[in-house]
Structures are given as structure tokens and as C-alpha cells.
Amino acid sequence: MIKRFFSLIFVVLLALVFLPLVTEIKPLSELGMTSAKYAEDGAAELGAANLVTSVVVTYRGLDTLGEVTVLFITTAGIGFMLRRKTILPEKKRRASEILKSGTSFLLPLIILFGVYIFVHGHLTPGGGFQGGVVIASAIVLLMLSDINMHPDHNILNWLESLSGAFYVIMGILGLILAGGFLDNRFLPLGEFGKIFSAGAIPVIYSLIGLKVGAELVGILNKLGREDK
Amino acid sequence: MVNPIYIFVIALFSAFLLPVIDKLGRKVTLGVFYLSLTAIFAVTLLWFRAFGEGALIENIFTAGSLPPFSINLRMGTIEAFIMLFVNFGALLGAIYLYGKLLENKVYALMLFLTLIMGVNGLIMTRDIFNIFVFLEITSISLYALIGIKQDARSLGAGFKYIIAGGLASAFLLLGIIYVYRITGNLNLDLIISENPLLLSKGGLIALFLVVVAFLIELKPWPANGWALDVYEAAEPGISAMVASLVAAGMVFVFYKFIPLLPHSWHGMLILFGMLTFVFSNLTGLKQKNARRLLGYSSIAQMGLLMAVLLLVRRFNDAMDIRYALSDIAAALFVNHFLAKAGLFWLSGIINKEKARDWSFNKQPVLVLLFAVFIFALVGLPPFPGFWAKWTLITKLAQYNMIGWIVPIIIGSLLEAAYLLRWFGATIKREQTEQVIIPRYKILPPLLAAIVLVIIFPSFAPYMTGMKTMFFFPLLAAAVLWLLDVMPERMRGMVMILILAAFGWYIYPLAKGIVLIFEFMFIAGGIVISLASLNSARPKQGYWEFLVMLIMSLALIPLAKSSMEFFLAWEFMTVSSWLLILRGKNGEKPALTYIMFSLGAALLILTAFALSFAETGELGLVLLSNLNIYAIPVYILLALGFLVKAAAMGVHIWLPGAYSEAEDEVTPIFAGMMSKISLWGFILLFGYMGNKVLGIFELPVLLGWIGVFTAFFGALMAVFQEDIKYLLAYSSMSQLGYMILSVSLLSHLGWTTALYMSVTHLFFKGMLFLAVAGIVSRIGTTKMYEMGGLIKKMPASFISVLIAIIAVSGVPPLSGFGGKWLLYTALIEKGWYLQAGLSFFAGAIAFLYLFRLIHTIFLGQLKARFREVKEASLWYIVPQFIFVGAIMAISMFPNLILKPIMAAVETQFPSHVNWDGYTVITALGYWNGNAVMMITMGVFMVPLIWLLVRVNMVQKVEQFNIVYAAERPDRPETTHFAYNFFAHYQKAIGFLVKEQITNFWNSVSEWFHSLSATFRHIYTGNGQTYALHIIIYIVVLYSLLGVK
Amino acid sequence: MTIITILGFLLIIIGLWGMLTRKHLFRIILGFSIIDTGIHLVIVSLGYIKGRTAPIFDADLSPIDAINRIVDPIPSALVLTAIVIGLAVTALMLVYVIQMHRHKGSLEISDYEELKW
Amino acid sequence: MEHGLLISIIYAFISLSVATIWGLLLGGIMMKVVARAHGRFGPPFWQPIIDIIKNNARRTSISHGIMYFLGPVFRIAGGMGTFLFIPFIYGSMVFGNFSFAGDLFLVMYFIFFGQLGMALGAGESGHPYSAIGVARGLSQMTAFELPFALSIISIVIQYGTLNITSIVAAQQGGILHWTLFTNPLATIAALIALQGMNMHNPFSIVIAPQEIPIGPPTEYHSNFLGLLQTNRGLFNIAKLALFMNLYFGGATNLFSMLIKTFGIYMITVIVGASFPRFRTEQSIRFFLGVPTVIGILAVLVTGYF
């Protein structure tokens, strides 16, 4: 009981610690030093319409590389932790009719939408991560509707590894051909606003999309199996 | 140069492709895995070599644009140095985990690679959000790797770790975003240059959040329950990585943020670091589980390292920070890194939960490794930890931050306590079952130990500029260790040869008083170690420690700088402690001994630090012109030497240490090692002379302590039943006399001290050798079990007889000279009451000496000793060398008095003059030669008188005595030995009723109970640990006074 | 706007409170995900400038006058990474809970206290 | 040494024989006085001389080993040595003895020489009573040595020298110059210590005549016992001579020496005759009590005022 009492006191005190953060710092009135520079010549330098994407993929490319590694580790960790010999779930009641017909209708749409998101990552909002997640949700919908259908294990593996490896190769190409590691200018910037513009950004983002999609499906696949 | 980005590329590339390569079979995957780790290590090695040749700091840019607009990495000397060790440790860790990696799925390999990449990233990146990402990569791969050992305990620990790690990264994220919001960019170097922006109210809090997140990752004292569970429950290979690699990364990241911290915060953060160091070590005292104990120790070291990083910032106003930082923090880091990883690997190999179940004293490799790691952690000489502590304390004193020396001393003493207790217990425990050591598991600790031993030269010379002579003890020990294949006696001979050569080498260097001490140590050492050649049984490590002890003893008087003095002093402490540990039940006394000696060593270290603070150099001669710190240095040094001399009050280690050590070693302890404290006093008085504290003069105080030691030492000796305990107390009392006479600060006083120390070496050496001879034949050291040995061991009897006549000071022999000089010096100086008390102590000495010779040699011979033979020649020969020496000194006292008086002349004007053999002082005169002649004459007259009618004397056997016409049946009933001085006990026995021992026991008891109360804050509940973190943040926030 | 920052901090406080007091393991993880959402809200709210649009160039937003018409892109770039990391940590915690449940069969944090002192 | 070695040996021999005979006679007189106190006649006063002659005339004797054989030799050597290092009669050639070899401390420590020898010999005999006697003797000896040492120290402070002849010289010229009067505290402490040294009654537990057969020398007989008895006489005189020189102004001629030694001896005898016997711990506690305090006072008085 006293633990609850102590928690209350110290959570309130912590709130007091945060209070000046809210009161002292006025809302932003104009862009900071770095973001102002990004705003001015971000588009000119990298040729990507979506400034956030250019920041995410190129300017702070190492973060995103780290980001992909984090997801990769999580899949590895989950696979590693749940490494019991899992058996396929025995036939349970079949999926409801609505789900099955809905899936057969919706599936292509969702996949198309997912591909659209990460292909147009540098033009419209969204990108590799969001696209990958949408595709993963499509696959999950498929898994739910058709119980005995399971994504083949090693296709996922190959897909994941290759896209990861290519991503790193893209980085090295940037290092050798262009200014620095993960620089997208080793490919032509192309015409602003078009699909084949902003150098390597779309390629990188689609690779990320594929990798994230494969990984999330992998995670859900491992979670989905009951163990003995 | 190879772009360090390739470290990430190699790691990620192989990590991504491993699942695919695994299709071709696990051997291939492991090949790729080890290849990539070696490649990473090679890259770091190249960079380190480049910096070795003076390359400048490199900034590596990514994404083709300049830092604030993109993430940049930096590769400097410090980064390269730390990454070198991180990648080296990673390689070793991977080799260690070979077994686990083989049987588990491929994921473990990938997780290990990403862990390494994360740590390297943490060290190199200069972008704060990037630090957050790499921190997450490291933590998440650790969360997963902790899951290797699938049991409830490791999962529970892992979960607590995630909660704490998650909380820390949440605060970090908040802090980062607000730092960005205020400074406008995410690049650390730019933020540091625009620091003032952060000094606004909000800015300080943002900075506070970031720093407190790193503090939590560094496992601060109250809020680190979760870390201990991880160390205890996780797979040892992984805990080794956590303790060394991840800790290195975290500390370096903290180091990167230090320039941002406002100066007002430094004090409080140092305090928290020191608290972690002291309290984790304190809680370590009560630990039973081996790995949890290692956890406490590594947390303590991290706390110290954090405090040092902050302290070092304050040193740098005078010196280039590179120099100040590089030797303290780097040495501490390297020391902790290798030792802790090694110990965790060892715990993996031995795989025993309880620290008590560790026993491998039949496997020399394991013993050696364990010793290397424990000694490195405790900070004993040849290891970097020693240099780090030395430089740290001297620098602290130099920048008069003396307050911080106290926690460091307390902390390191506590750490020494539980680590050395563990070491002693493990070494002494009989090994029951063989520890199977897989080849790949022993390689990493072996390599770590080798590097730990090799690395010290890189720190030692350039820092201290010492003569290489001071490393001879270690060298000689190593040489002897290598000659392990030779038979024991041969190695003994070699050792004596080495000693002789060393003696010849240092002969020209020693002059005056130093020459006398060298004579005592080298000549005494050679003669006494002759006795150790008696048995051919293999003695593991005996000769090495013996040669190390004697040579370090001989080196101390030659030391010119305080550094050399302290190094030789520590070598002596270590080797003597190991010799005691070799004794049959030497574990407990050895622990008491090492604790007192380390305490004394640290007192001396602080004293030298204070003198360094005032004079700026390490020279011992500068002690004379101290004035600000004169009194504290004087007191500290005096205390240190008193502890070494086993003065009254700090003497409880002496009886156990002398009697539990092997019989051949005790004469060296009693005869020579105790004299080093005398040399300390000579050094102290020689340089600093007489100091007054308040109303009474310090030498007078020391004199009184000396007299009381003499009196109580003798009194305690009277009531002992065990010979070695009796002789131990006797040498304590003799040492009391020496302290008394040296603190007289007069020519006669010092002559007495030196004369007594030389003669004490002779007769105490003889006594202990004789005892060793007897015990080797009889087997027991209890006096009442012996009796009547004069008939069986006449040679030993003669040497003991000569010895006790010399010790008690009965005229014809040299002992009287010492007594006469003492009393004349005392009365001349005006210390009358001390003279009276020392006379009384001298008389009491008579009691225990007679008890010694009566209970062993005279009285009734027991049945089972009927066919006992004389002690082996190896014992008798050195004894009779000493007998010869004593007879020579008694016959011609000026043989030794003249050189001593000449030597002391350099310090004090002598007003003693000679007339042939008579020494004439203002008070009285003494003609040793004449006394001897007269006594011989007076002795011959009655002897001739009896010998004339000797034919009528009829020898009778044992029981033919006047026994009221009966025949006593058993010798036990008629041999009066047990509780020989019962009436004395009744009369003044109350004086020696164990008060001092009880006091020290209660001190250690108090520490243990304190440790018990403090460890109860770790309740084991994950939520409570989270609450501890929140409380820690709030308390730190209020204490830092973030306005 | 500061109202959203306040909302974010409130969510953090509630999440923290839940994590500290609720015994059930799942509730602790839920508390964590609430803290994460709160933090992401704070981050994005700090990047927002009143009356400005998203940093995406298209027909009616040319790069020339972007400097005073777009919102700060960096916080949203950081949040992208933060959200995925949040997911990663939550997933790992759930797996830990599953394994702990499999070994000990209990979902109460107070049952995992054998490592103490 | 002004005169040659041979002559000094002859002189030493003369003074030794004079001292021994006088010591034995004193012993006989003491037995006579005690007997008278007990209301009986007691043995003739030359009885000790008869005993020695009787013991030395014995035809057989047994020995328990070398140390047993050497015990009495040590004992008598101690007695003779102590005596020879004390200048017997101030100013006389014959009785100057070998005091040139050492000073006051030498004499004090030479007393131990005899004790040690005796103890070793008794120990070798194997008889438990002798060992018990030795233990008692040594304990008592340490106890009475403390007041004695303190009084010696106070005298050394007072006269500023350890040389006995110069101490005696300083006390010449009338009774008032004796240490008895100039430093009474030291003399009292010393006399109490003398009571212990001579092992007269309050402190006679060591030899304990009635209780167990004569303490340490239990196993000794025939010519060994003879030697011990001669030593008892000689050693007695040596101590008395020491006290005479230190506290009672030394003796300028043989006659004054005889009177003074007789007087000092009689003090202890009379005190002894009228006291029961202390147990050892009682005597230790006694000596470490009042006499030591007197000794300390003596030292403080002479030392600091």
C-alpha cells in the first residue's frame, strides 16, 4: 500500500519536473537553424518532394539504417526467444464467410495501396515503413481468413536478407560514388516531382518497405503459431 | 585510412546475410561471423596505430553534407583506444560463446553482431538522436541476448532490465527533443559551442533529462537493482559483455556529454558516483552468489569511473586534459574492462552458483587466472589499477580536493575485503571434483590476463620515470616460476643465488643506515632461506613469493621517490600475504593481515599524495621541507608504519599471520619484515624530525606507544600455549623496544634501535628456525605436548639456550648491549618512566623465554618422542651461523657498534667515545669484551671444581627423582607445562583480556550489518526498481538545484 | 500548440502511473505504450508552427518560399524512428511475458522476485 | 687496569673468599635469630660452613643430564660475577674487584644470569616441584624488580651516573650524605625489593621450606648442593654490598663494610621473622602496588623537582 502512496507522490513530483518544460518554452514561431536550411535547399540538393522523406532517408540516413536494424533485431529476438518447437495449429473452426469473401476482394487493393505508398515515398506523405506495415496487414488479413495458408518461411528470409543487404550496398555506393555514406546523389536527381527523381531515395525506401513488410510478417507468423 | 563506417557496414552486411548463409550449415555461418568480428577489430587496430603515430582527430561525414545537417562520426585517440578494447573484448566474448552460438539458432549470432555495432556506434557518433538510436540497438540486442538462458530467473531479470532500459530511453528521447527545440540542431559539437542557449530554465531541464538517462544506464547505486539481477541470472558470456563492452560504451557516451554539464552540477554528480562506488562495495561484503558479487563490483567500478571522468575535468586547468585523463580514467577503464570480463568468463567455466563452492586449487591455470583478475581489480602493483589509484589520489591531493580521497579509500578497502576473502577461501578450499575446461572457453580469459599483465609497462615508465630496479622482485618471481620443472631444492639454490646477485648489485647503492638494513635483509634472507631447502616436496609458488618478499624488502630503503617506496611496499605486502595464505589454515589470518596492510598502505599513499600536493614532486627527500601538510603527513605515515610494526591496538593481525605461515617463512617475517616499519620511522624522523601537535610532541607519543607495545606484547606472550604464538608476541614486544628507541631522536637512541634490530634478527631467526626444526620432527606446536627434548635434540637446545640468553639481555651475550644502550639512551633523554616500564617488560620477557625452553627441552620426555631424531641439518646450520654471529658480537661488540654509530653519526652528533673495548657515555660505561672474559673465567672455576670429581657422578634415567619413594608412572603427570604461569594470570591477567581484538571484530561486524541493511533495498520486484529510478531522478533533480 | 504538449505530458504521467502501480504484466506493457504515444505527441507538437502546412512540395508550395510556410520536418522524421522503436520494445516485452508465463505460469510482477538482495 | 692481570685475579680471589665466609656466617646468625624468635636455641652460627663441607665430602651423586650438571655452575658463576662487578670497599685495591668492566645495569642484569642457570638446571631434573618453584621464583622476581629498577633509576638521576664507585664517592662525608637521607623514597622501595630478593618470609614461597622440599633445588644433592649453598652465602653478600654502596654510603674499610652489611641484612631478617608467607599472586600484586608507587614517586621527585 505504501508503494502505491510513494508512486503517487513521486509521479506528481515528476510532473512538476516537466512543468517548466511546458511553461518556459513558447510554441515555435519560425524554423530552427537546421530545418531552415533543409527548407531552403533540401529540395534542390536531393530533389525529393517530401522533405520529411529526404531528411529521413538521406540527411539522417544513419538513423534510418539504425531503425531498420532495430526492427531486424526484434524479429531475430522474437524468433530467438520463442524458439520452442512450434506445431501448426490444428484445424479450428473455419473463418467466417464474410471474412473470406471480404479478403478475396480487399487483398489486391491493400497490397496495391501499400506498394503505392513506398514507391511514392519521396513525393507524397508515407514511405518505406508505412508501406511495409500496410503490406504486412494485408498478409495478416490473408492468414486470418485462410487458417492453413502460411507464408513460406525461407521466402521471407531471403526477401528480408536481400533487401537489407541491398540497402547497405546502396549506402556504400553513396560513399564511393557520391559525397558520403547513404548519399542518394549517385543516381541522377531526375525531374523534380516525377517518380524517377530524388536519386536513390525511392530505391532505398522501397527496399526498406520490402524489408519492414517481410519482418513484420515474420513477427506475426512466429507469434501466430501455438506452441506444443 | 579505412573509413570507420566500414565497421557498421561489415557488421550489418554479415548480420543481414547470416540467416541465408546458415542454409549452408552452421560452420560456414560461424566462419563468416568470426571473420567479420576480426575485420572490425583490424579496422580499429589500424586506426589506433595511426593515432599512435600522431594522426589528428578525424571527422567522418555521412550523407554528403556537413554536420549540423547530417550525422557525423568522430574517430579520435580516445575513441580509437576504447574501441580497440571493445572490439578486442567482443572477439574474445564471441570465442567464449562458441558453444552457445553453435547449438542455438542463427539469431544469437545476428544479435551479437548488432550489439557490437551498437556499442561502436555509441562511441563514434556525434549526433544526439543517433546516440539514442544506437543506444536502442545495443539495449534491444541485449534484451534478446539475455534470453539465451531460458529459465524463470533470467527471464525475470531480462524483463526488469527492459523496464529500466525503456524508462531511461523514454527520458532520453524527451531530453533530446527539447535540446533540439532550444538549440535548433542535433549535433553534439555545435550544441557544446552554443552552450549558453541551454542555460535557460527549460534548457537546463532538457539537459538534465538527457544526463539522467545516461546515469540510469550507468546503473547508479540506489536505482540499480535490475542491473544486479541481470549480472546474476544472465549467461556469464553475456554478463561479461554487459560488464565490459556495454559499460564502456555507456561511460564514453557520458564522457561525451560532460562538456555540456554546467560546473555547478559536477560536485553533485561526483558525489553520486562516489556513493555508488562506496555503497555497492559495502553491499558486496554480504554477497554469497559469485556473479552477483561480480555485479556489485562492476557497478562500483563504473561509479568510480564516472566520478573520475568528472574529477579529471577539474584537474585540467593546469595540465593538458589528455595527460590527466589518459592515465587515470584509461588505466581504471582498462583494468576494470579486462579483469571483469575475465572473471565473468571464469565464473562461466566454473559454473558454480555459490561463491563458496568455487574450488580449483589443483588446476594452476585457473588459479593463476583468478589471481591475476582479482589482484588487478583490487589494484595491486603490477596492474594498471595500481597506477590509476596512485595518480588519482596524488592528483586529488594536488588540486586540494582531499575530501574525495576518503570515499576512494573506504571503497577500495571494502572491495579489497570481499574480493580477497573470496580469493583466499577459493584457494584454500580442497578441490573435490575436477573442473572441465573446454578449449574455447579458457582462451578468452587467458588472452585477457596476458594483455592485463603486458599492458602495465605502457603506463608505468612514462608516468613515473622509475628505475627499472624496482621491477626486479616481479622479474625474479617470474624467472623462478618458469623454472618450475627443476626439483625443489635446485630452485631453492637458484633463488639464493639470485638473492646473492641482487645483494651484490645493490651493495654500491647503499650507504650508512641503508647499508645496515640491506645487510639485514640480504644476508639474513640468504641464511634463513637455507632452512627452506630442507624438504624436497614440491612447494607451489613458495620460492617465487619468498624471493619477491626479500627483494622488495631490500628495495624499500633504496627508494628515492615516494612512488618507488610505495611500489616496493605493495610488492612486499602482496608477497607476504600470499606466503601466509600458503599456511595450512592460513585463510583467516591472511585476510586480517591483508586488510590491515592495505589499510596501512593507503594511509601511506595519502601521506605521499599530500606531500606531492605541497611540493609538486615525488621525491622522498622533499618530506623535510613540508609545512602546510607537515602534521597530517607525519601522522598518516606514523600510523601506517605503526600498523606494519603491529603496535599496540593494531597488532591483532600479527599472531595469526606469524603462526599460520609456514615454519620456514616465519623467521623472515619476524626477523626482517617487521624491521621495515623501523626503516619507515627512521625515514620519517630523519626527514621530518620532531613535530608538535597541540600540547604533546609526536615522538614522545610514539615512544609511549612503543613502550606499551613492548609491555603488552611480553605480557600476552607469557600466557600462550603455542610456541609460534609465544614467539610472535615476543617479536611484537621486541619491536616495541625498537619503536621506543627510534623515537628518542638521539644518537644513542638510534644506535640502540639499529643494534637491537640486527641482534633481534639473529636470535629471533634462530628461535623460529629451531622451532621450525622441532615442529618438523614433533608435528605439534603446542608446548605442553612436548618436553624433555634436550636428550633427543641437543643442537636445537644449544641454539635456543643461546637465543633466550641473548633475548632476555643477560650480560655475557649481545642482548645486554641492547638493553644497556636502551636504558642509557632513555635516561639521558629524560624518559624515566618509560625506562622503568621497559625494564619491567624486559623482566616479563624472562618469564616467557624460560617457559619456552622449559616446556620444550626440559622436564619429562613423552613416550612417543622416544625415538625422535635431531632436526635436519638444513635447520641446524643456519642456526649455528647465527649462534656464531651472536657470540662474535658478544665477544667484540664494537664489531657492530662502530659501524652503526658511524652510520647514525650522519643524523645526530654522537657524544659517545671509545676506550679500547669500553663504550663510555655521559652516564655509564660498558666493556663487552671484559664482561665476556670475566664471565668465562668465573664460569670455569666451579666447572673445574665439579669436573674434578665427575667420575663419581652416575647418570640416571628418566623417572629416578625424589618422589616420596614412589616411581612416577607417566611423563604427562609429572611434566609441569600447561598454564605455566597460572598465578601470574591471576595477578595481572586482566590486563590482556582480548579488548583490542573484540574492538576490531565489532568494527568488521558493524560493516557487515550496515551492508545487510543496505542490500535490503533490492526487493527483487521489477516495479519497485522502476519506482527507485523515478525517485532517483526526482532526488537528483532537486539536489542539482536545476533552477 | 502547447495544449497538445500538455496532453502528451499527461499521457506520459498516466502511463507512468499505470506502469508503477498495476500488478498485471500486460498492464505494465500497456502503460509503456501509452508513455511512448505521449512522448511522440510531445515531439510532434514541438515541431508545429501555427498556420503552416506539411513540409511536402507540390503545385501550390514551391521550394522558394517554403522557409516561412512549412512546419519543422525534423521532429516528424525523428518520430518515425521513435514509433518503430516503441513497437520493437513493446513486442520484445510481450515475448518476455509469454516466455515468463510459460515458465512460471503467473502474470503478476510480484511473482518474479527470487533474485533479490 | 693499573696492576697486572695476575695480581687482580689474586685480589679477586681474596675478596671472594672473604665475602663467602662472611656470607655464610651471616646465614648462620640469621638462623640463630629466627630460632630465638621461635623460642629455641637453633644451630651454631657456623652451621652453613659445616653443611658445605659435608656436602662436598659426599662420595656419590647422580645427574639428570648436562643442563642439570651445569645448573649449579651457572648459579655460582652468577653469584661470583655479580659480586666481582661491584666495588666492595671504596678506595681499596684488594676489594676493588672488576667494577671497571660494567656499571650499575650490568650488575642488575647479572643477577638474572644466576637465576637463569638455576632455573635451567632445576628444569632438567624433571621434578615437578622444581619446575613449580622456578615458576614462582621468576614471577616474584619480575614483580620485585620493578620497584628496584625504579629506585635505581631515581638514584641514577640524582647522581647523574651509573658508575657505582662515583655514586659511593658522592655519598662520602657523614651520614647525612647517604642516599637513605638524600633520597629516602628510593631507599624504601629498594629495601622492600630486597625483602623479595632475599626471599625472606613474606616472599619465601619460592623455596617454601615447610611446604614442599626446598623449591627449585629439590633434586640437588652432594657437591651440587654444596656449590648452591656457597653461592647462597656469596650472592647474599653481593646484594648487600650493592645496597650498601648505593644507599648507605659504601664502606671505606673492612670493618664498616661488616657492620653495614650486617645491619641491612638484619632489617630483612627481622621483617621476615614476623610475617606469614604470601601466595605468589599476592606477592606480585603487593609488589606492583605500594612499592611501585613509591618507586614512581622517587623517580618523579628526583627527575622533575
Place this chain on the structure above:
Amino acid sequence: MILTIIIVLGILMLAAAFMALYLKDLLSAIIASGAISLMASVIYIILAAPDVAMTEAAIGSGLTTIVFLYALHLVRKKQEDKHD
């Protein structure tokens, strides 16, 4: 107008947060936490950060909830085996 929407969403989110922590049934607690993420993505739209809104919607409400449900399923499965 925008302000009122934000306030309403804010209150809803806080309520959902309390429900997530204090609802008896775990399933509805998880749904509540999904709801919080959904409302948060709406707020991101208001804050002119479309990328974040999409990510939050997809990962926050979508994926996290699915992972939670799977975990709940696995834990429930184990509990039923034990009871029956």
C-alpha cells in the same frame, strides 16, 4: 474550431488511457490503447505531419494491437490447457 476538436480528442484519449489501465477485461483494455493511437494519429493530421499520422495509424493502432492480441491469445491458450 480546431481547438474544440483537439480538446474533445484530448479528453477522449485521457479517458481511453484510464480505461486501458483499469478495465477488468484485458481485450477491451488493448482495444482502448489502440483507440488512443488512432486519436493520436488524428491529432498528427491537425499538426500538419501526415507521415507521422500514417505511421501512427498503421503501427500504433494497427500493428501494436495485433501483437498484443496474439500475445493475449498465446497466454490465454496456455491458461486453458492448464485449467481443463
